[in-house]
Amino acid sequence: MTERPPHGSARPGGRTARTRAAVLAAAYEELDRDAYAALTLDRLARRSGVHVSTIRRRWRTVEGVVVDLLAERSSTLPTPDTGDFRQDLAELAMAIGDFNNALRNRNVIQGLLVAAAHDPQVEEIVRGAFVGRIEQVTRIVRRAIERGQIPERTEPREVIAALAAPIYYRVLILRGFIDERLVRTAVEVTYQAALSGTFVREG
Amino acid sequence: MTERPPHGSARPGGRTARTRAAVLAAAYEELDRDAYAALTLDRLARRSGVHVSTIRRRWRTVEGVVVDLLAERSSTLPTPDTGDFRQDLAELAMAIGDFNNALRNRNVIQGLLVAAAHDPQVEEIVRGAFVGRIEQVTRIVRRAIERGQIPERTEPREVIAALAAPIYYRVLILRGFIDERLVRTAVEVTYQAALSGTFVREG
Structure with a gap:
């Protein structure tokens, strides 16, 4: 019997991980084209292909996404x-x-x-x-x-x-x-x- | 005949100047008690005694008030x-x-x-x-x-x-x-x- 990962976990390669990768990549692309003030959950949904309600449930706000982006990117220097x-x-x-x-x-x-x-x-x-x-x-x-x-x-x-x-x-x-x-x-x-x-x- | 000051001018001692002083003082007091995130136009109205619609007309947002506060305070060092x-x-x-x-x-x-x-x-x-x-x-x-x-x-x-x-x-x-x-x-x-x-x- 295979164990199910806990709900919302970031199992590498799993659906949750793929969703996160897609939304963070979309955020990074949007921020490369326009000011922070222009970033909205709807724009993130459009670019990432992830439904806006999924984004809102996981990160709540644009700020939440940006903070998660920090966690992902801060080890790259x-x-x-x-x-x-x-x-x-x-x-x-x-x-x-x-x-x-x-x-x-x-x-x-x-x-x-x-x-x-x-x-x-x-x-x-x-x-x-x-x-x-x-x-x-x-x-x-x-x-x-x-x-x-x-x-x-x-x-x-x-x-x-x-x-x-x-x-x-x-x-x-x-x-x-x-x-x-x-x-x-x-x-x-x-x-x-x-x-x-x-x-x-x-x- | 006395000249009327132009609408919205900051004539020292005039009503517009008094309103500005009251709202900026209220903002400074609020920011001394609580985080920036807690500042709202309603709280500014309550503390300053200036009607919230007047504040909204003049500064539009809390950010507008804070920027005006900078203009007033930046020469005090x-x-x-x-x-x-x-x-x-x-x-x-x-x-x-x-x-x-x-x-x-x-x-x-x-x-x-x-x-x-x-x-x-x-x-x-x-x-x-x-x-x-x-x-x-x-x-x-x-x-x-x-x-x-x-x-x-x-x-x-x-x-x-x-x-x-x-x-x-x-x-x-x-x-x-x-x-x-x-x-x-x-x-x-x-x-x-x-x-x-x-x-x-x-x-």
Whole structure:
């Protein structure tokens, strides 16, 4: 006797998984063509071929879909490992910059912040996703410490936050795109500060 | 014969100005007590004593009120002038940090980003407000150049963005509060980078 998967589970390759893949792909395509504000459940239904009532039952709102998109996409950025700390920072900054220059990703991030502003539970999910991503790439900093390139008591998360902050500031506050100069400056500022011990833990 | 002010004008002390002041004050009070998501035109009407139809006619939506709040409040942060570049940076960073630790201001900023995501015209207003504010405090950097504390061709807006970025990253991405350590690190990183010429214009 084969066991039935629990209702609504995301069994890989099952119907639920296929529905999810179709709707998230449709959301990503829509956000690549138009602003976040233009995204509706009806448009998602049309593009994905999934009935709007199914989408509404599973995700409730457009915001729900965008939050799920985050869960699916947030693990796709690689962690550079060039053997050189400065080069690792440069490649990570370029990857974050490229990510944030793609219209669909800008729209996803905007959608996430809208959703977070409307719902404390979503805010926790968004926070967790970013913190998890930062934690992952702190390997860059840990390896630099092991190689003796930066002080031993450097706080890895602060280094990554310092590198990423100017990029997100450009996107969210200045509402502009990332250029080479911004990436280069962010890398240089972070690298020099890490070398000189600015991110060293106290006490 | 006295001239009548044009319809809807913001004549200081006039009825229109009083209505605006009452509604914006009510919005600021509501955002100090509850999340942005809880703000409605009805709650604004109740707290301000202005009829909801008047509010709807003038601002259309809650987002419209929050954007107007930005226009009213964005000029209230002072520009430090201590005679010392590092101290000016420290006072500005503390002011930005304190501003972003107040619940109502966090809620205003979240509301602005929601409004910007929903409407390109509002996005332009939000962008303009932040750029204008940055431009204002670049005086800190220009004075440091005049005093010979940092290189002559330093790009003032980049210095201010580098100082503010980690604070907004903490608020918007990590969804956390600003502590002393973050302020100190942001100041130190920015100060050292400015001194060593990282923000110098090329070509």
